Amino acid sequence: MEQVSSFSGMSARVRRLVGATVLTAALAWPVMAEECVGPPGVRPAEGAWDALMAEIEVMTSPDIVDFQMGEQVIYRMRDRSQTDMMDPIVEHLRDLKPEIEMIQGYFDRPPTRPVLVVESQLEDYNLPPAFVHCARRGEEHDVNWLDRPGVEAFPTGLCIMVVRTHTISGSAKLRYALSHEWMHTLQNDAYTPETMAQLWWAEGSAEWAAQVMNPGTAFRDHKITEFYAKQRRCDLTQHSYDAQPFFFWSEQAFSADWVVAMAMGGRRFTSDPAGVAQTLPPDRWMDWAIAQADRTVTMPDGRPLPAQLEAEPLEISDSCEARLEAAPLSVQLREVSLPEGAASRLRIEANDARVAIRKSGETDWQRLDPGTTFLDPPFETLELVAIMPSGRDMNVRLSMDNTDGGSCACHIGRWMEAPRAVAEDRMDGARDALAAAAQFLPPDKLAELREAQAKISGMNLEDKYHFRDETVELIAGDAGGDVSFRTRGPIINIRPGGGFSIEDPHVITSGDGERIEYFDYLHYGTWQVRDGILELDLESVRYRGVVEGPNSDGPQPIEGEGSSFTAASYIGGGGQWVTQCSAGQMTLLPKDERSRGPEKNAVLVRN
Template sequence: MDMNTSTQKLTITTLLRLISSILFVSAGLMLLIPAAEAVCTSSSSGDTPRSILEAHRAEITAMGDLQEVDFQIGLQKIYRLRKREEQGTRDPWLERLRALAPRLEELQRYFPTEAEREAAEDEEEESGRRLPYMPTPPERTVLLVESELNLLGDTLAFTQCAGEAEANYFIRNRPDLLRELPQGLCLLVVRPHTIDGERTKKFVLSHEWMHTMQNGSYDFTADSGWWVEGSAEWGAHEVVEGTTERNNKIEQFFERQPDCSLTDHTYDAQTFFFWGEQSFGIDWGISLGMGGPDYLDTPRRAAEILHPDQWLDWAISQADHKITMPDGRDLPSQAEVELLDLTHSCEAAIEGPPLSVQLRELRFPEDSAPLLTIDPQGAQLAYRAFDADDAGRPSAWTRVTEAVELEPSEGPLLLAAIMPSGEALSVQIKQENSDRANCACHIGRWMEQSTADSEAQDSLKGALEAIEKARAFVPPEQLEELEKAKRMISSSDTKDRFRFRGAAEQIFELGGEGDVNYVNDGPIVTFKGGGAFIIEDPHTIRADRTEVNYTTYIHSGRWDIEGGQLKIDLQEFTYEGTVEGPVSDGPQHIEGSNRNSTYVGGGGDWIVSCEGSGVRLIPADRKERGPGKDAVLKAH
């Protein structure tokens, strides 16, 4: 049996009263694993119904005698409470704790000495900067208990420690308790029916033991979960190497980080401690993770633990994917980079909550010439360029502390930013360009969307009207041919569904023979920085045993902004492909270019209306406006 055979007499009743006080006064639980979390949540717990706390108290009351075990972890004594029928049998949970004891004691050796604490206090006073908390070595006695209740959902375990107020209450009413019970007792409850796998059981024990080591008593409704739970997760990884069962929390950190301050995280904040250990050592993690109940509960206070340059190091490490697990393994997930594309606007911003790392890939408009201004506005920011001609190899990071002007690069620019204070981050980026010819919102590659049938205009409606007017002037012997032409047009689909596509399909439908198959659902329209404009619409025409396959079918020209209007000048038609007929002896290559002529519409003057991921072009001439007259473009 892994415990001292002597039992503390007459102590169990008073101990249970103390346990009851811990549960009811604190009314909070540790290592709560909710089924789903809000995008940003900063509370490590919530209020627990009194009925649930009473059920746990009753479960403990029904257990057997209190026993002090025959080993301790550092200065922390250990007591055990089990069901009466289990006493005297093998104790797997105590065996696990005994096996973990050497690694837990290794962590305890990183607690600062009295001399180190005094030196830190002097440094903090001289520098005026808050340093990581310098905790005292853990001395709390721990009572290990198992619970079979199914009242806490997915909760794996919880730890509660008696604070000074609870202890004083019993001291005033029962002075004899000073001789019988340790002050500051921690109740550590595991829920075996919720924990699968031997490694997970050891991890849970290690996580909870970290809570018993954390200094002070806790107000579990305080917004301090990021360092309380994050450091406990980190410490458990230090003790139980190779753990993968908490990978989902690491993935969660990177998913939530763009929208959440560091102080809004809970268990997933372990990633910050992984980086801190790599950068500053285990003693840094111990000092940071062992603070008091109101320590680092806001971004403003948390920002004081690092120099601003070090906060930027944290951001750059994420961008470079250099953070590892405590045992040296790669992280199961990494930070993702969002695209920041200046081709749609001359201005952009990088925004986020304080102490959140924001990563962006900045792409410049094609042929972009104007200077780029980056204003951190108090944030810490760094950038590095990727050489488009050198296999995307990045340059070194350049740090920015005030507004700078940069020459646009051929390749993308990677930005890492963080606001090391309690203020929100708002980095401003602007490309100086008064005429917006290089970064107007319509610049990009788009596919035109077809006009709905109910709004599409019949391009040959005027032809039918002309036939009716011509009837009076046509000789009787030619009326049949006129009627034939009218029937052909009337039976054909001659609606014009695109502003940037030719009439090839309509022509073949009129003849009733042959068809046209387009590669894309709509013409591809590209506005390039600097004023270049092209329409791509490859297609195949089949008719009367002849097939023409246009692999290149481009109308091109220039665009400009004048008087607030987009002016498109179509200047050239270029094609390349194959043609095959009855006597062609296989496909024959064809190509050509016709300057100063095109075969599609789309030229002229337009009003640009940018709509999220799309662009609407409205005819500048009011007389040309109406249903089906706009060109609707979507990103391609």
């Protein structure tokens, strides 16, 4: 079924009627599997409707066939050259009578639409192989106004079923097309044109009905394959004929009555995901998702589907985070991979999506509560199936949290650097920075630089910490002052998502009586793991505190944020590190100094 977009060149009377009717098609034009747009509707070529009416106008007078579909009267008009030939369309319909009447029985009110069946030989008008065109209930159809005897007597609410048999190859396909189209006459009887315009439901359920009436049919398998290709990124309302697996499942989970009655609520329950989501409670949408993941959805005759939902990989990256983003009411199946050696809890933030997981070796799905769930290790693999039962897009976030494993799972958390047993001179960074600066200073400034280099060369701070900013000790030491740190060692916060900070609040007192107290003093930046190497990239420093001196009127607040060139030059966190992890402890060995022995290690202890 496709909504009429335009029939150019028709009379004003016909245009008014067509605007209030629905054209329903049996076979869709090819759709790229990865397209994710609403079906465009039929746009017949200019003059198509007039050409069809002209064909009907020279056909035989309408006859009532010798059987009905329940309360539906069937009329037949043929090309005059075929009157002495067997009528395969009528014979197929006669054979389909029990199946069609079975489907009719699922409607609350017995369908009564009269149906006129005609064949068309039209070419080059962009018409589908078969379609149904119905007048509104209580109104006459366009054919009633043709200039020929008999047609004026057609009852109101007539549906025309047009079959272009020369475009349908084989008896089985013709029977399938008739089954599909007859379902549309039933839908037009029970639903308004506005509701019928929702192609995903009308076409998906018509395909279900045709499959029920034609067990063993396989030539529509490509539509089912298309469903699973499009579902990766399309919501349910953006499907059309390919939506049939949903109705296969609906019959299995509920009943055929439910399939037929699904859209009885009208347009607001079929036109967009938010409305469709209200037709089932969230747990039932989760049933639909799990049925796909478990491959328990079958064809109506019990055969396996020709295509199934396939799991896609979802890797928790070295930043310890991954996201699952998808359209509403689309079922997503992922095989989650954790970082090598991960031993942390896995945080799953569903954000209103419905999520179920299954660890390696398990057969049953564990349905997660909405919100945030933590999973404890160990597990080798993890399957995750999710659906967003609303009109909003799915956004599920997975992240590692506080671990003792390897790779990023080891790094995440709050750590304190332990002091080395043997102190060492940590002035290498300062010397390197001054040497680099010498290239850019004017000659009149070189004397000051040489003086600073000489001063540093005479110092030996015996610093026991890699992750502590030497500049504060240089400033204090130059004036004969002192530095008092508030924590035993620097606090390293390595967070999911690739961010980190180094806290080191302290108090500086100088020889001339100035005192600076930093409540917050931290460097921050980004981190990543590449080829087993942890790379820390310091970006800037942020501080907040008070300063007081001989000439100040009491403590004065100070705060600021700036470029961390100094920090990157002096602090031990800059550069690349080889990591070694054990329970509660992470050891960092500078990549370019790994051969120089353990005295170069920075040992972090979980805080």
